[in-house]
Amino acid sequence: MNAIASLAVARNPEAPRLQVEGLSIRFGGLAAVQDVSFHVHAGEVLAVIGPNGAGKTTLFNMVSGVYRPDAGHLRLHGEDVNGRRPFELARRGMSRTFQNLQVFFRLTVLENVMIGRARWEKTHVLSDLLMLPSVRRQNAATREAALRCLTRVGLAEDAERIAGNLSYGALKRLEIARALATEPEVLLLDEPAAGCNAVETAEIDRLVRAIADSGTAIVLIEHDMKMVMRISDRILVLDQGRVLATGLPADIRRDPRVVAAYLGTHADEVQTRSTASEANHAAD
Numbered sequence: 001m002n003a004i005a006s007l008a009v010a011r012n013p014e015a016p017r018l019q020v021e022g023l024s025i026r027f028g029g030l031a032a033v034q035d036v037s038f039h040v041h042a043g044e045v046l047a048v049i050g051p052n053g054a055g056k057t058t059l060f061n062m063v064s065g066v067y068r069p070d071a072g073h074l075r076l077h078g079e080d081v082n083g084r085r086p087f088e089l090a091r092r093g094m095s096r097t098f099q100n101l102q103v104f105f106r107l108t109v110l111e112n113v114m115i116g117r118a119r120w121e122k123t124h125v126l127s128d129l130l131m132l133p134s135v136r137r138q139n140a141a142t143r144e145a146a147l148r149c150l151t152r153v154g155l156a157e158d159a160e161r162i163a164g165n166l167s168y169g170a171l172k173r174l175e176i177a178r179a180l181a182t183e184p185e186v187l188l189l190d191e192p193a194a195g196c197n198a199v200e201t202a203e204i205d206r207l208v209r210a211i212a213d214s215g216t217a218i219v220l221i222e223h224d225m226k227m228v229m230r231i232s233d234r235i236l237v238l239d240q241g242r243v244l245a246t247g248l249p250a251d252i253r254r255d256p257r258v259v260a261a262y263l264g265t266h267a268d269e270v271q272t273r274s275t276a277s278e279a280n281h282a283a284d
């Protein structure tokens with residue numbers, strides 16, 4: 001029985017994969033996140049958008065156990081996981097990527113993913129040092145699992161390359177592969193397409209959607225509005241730490257409060273795309 005299965009008794013199968021209720025945190029006098037609630041089900045992509053400084057990363061840091069909220073509740077499969085640390089949340093099926101690349105550039109692509117998995121697997125220092133048969137079997141299983149993750153992100157053929165030699169878009173996919181190494185049921189992606197060109201963004205776009213379609217619940221922070229509108233099932237808009245709006249992409253892009261607070265500079269491109277897509281649908 002793996003770590004996730006052993007926790008099944010604490011779970012409510014009907015509950016959203018992740019449920020956040022009234023999360024708040026202050027940094028000194030600054031209310032960085034105030035009373036934020038949302039949920040995400042298996043197979044859904046929820047995008048969190050908002051202007052710089054709106055509180056998106058701080059929200060992720062609370063949800064992933066990096067920061068302890070001043071108020072609010074966090075539930076995974078209905079289980080209250082308030083105050084749990086990041087590795088405890090990982091054992092319960094949550095994984096995340098960070099805004100900045102967290103890749104070991106001198107290791108191989110495969111080793112990067114194996115590290116992501118080894119941190120999550122139960123290993124014992126002494127048996128590791130002695131290289132007991134059980135450890136060798138474990139290493140082989142870790143390697144195979146890591147290769148499966150690389151296959152999912154389209155990097156299996158690059159497994160033995162030094163990570164530092166990958167293109168930027170491939171590095172962003174490697175980060176996702178590492179997050180997948182813990183077999184997450186909830187995946188938090190912090191700007192997975194930041195810095196990518198259009199082709200690389202399209203690859204990540206397809207990848208994120210495919211991961212969700214395989215049953216993972218995804219929460220995504222992303223500034224690329226085209227990508228957000230394309231792959232999200234729902235969007236939550238943060239402004240000055242508070243929820244400004246939550247809804248379907250089509251509703252969010254038409255919400256005058258959202259356009260005023262955030263989409264302003266992106267509104268034309270989003271609107272153009274939306275009009276073109278509506279025209280295509282009308283033509284179908």
Ligand SMILES: Nc1ncnc2c1ncn2[C@@H]1O[C@H](COP(=O)(O)OP(=O)(O)OP(=O)(O)O)[C@@H](O)[C@H]1O
Nearest residue numbers: 027028030032050051052053054055056057058059
């Ligand atoms: N550790 C911290 N200590 C003090 N203030 C912080 C800390 N982390 C974030 N803040 C402040 O909290 C607010 C929200 O920041 P946060 O990084 O969460 O915003 P964001 O929406 O992720 O922005 P961006 O899109 O630029 O990444 C900002 O005013 C920021 O300066």
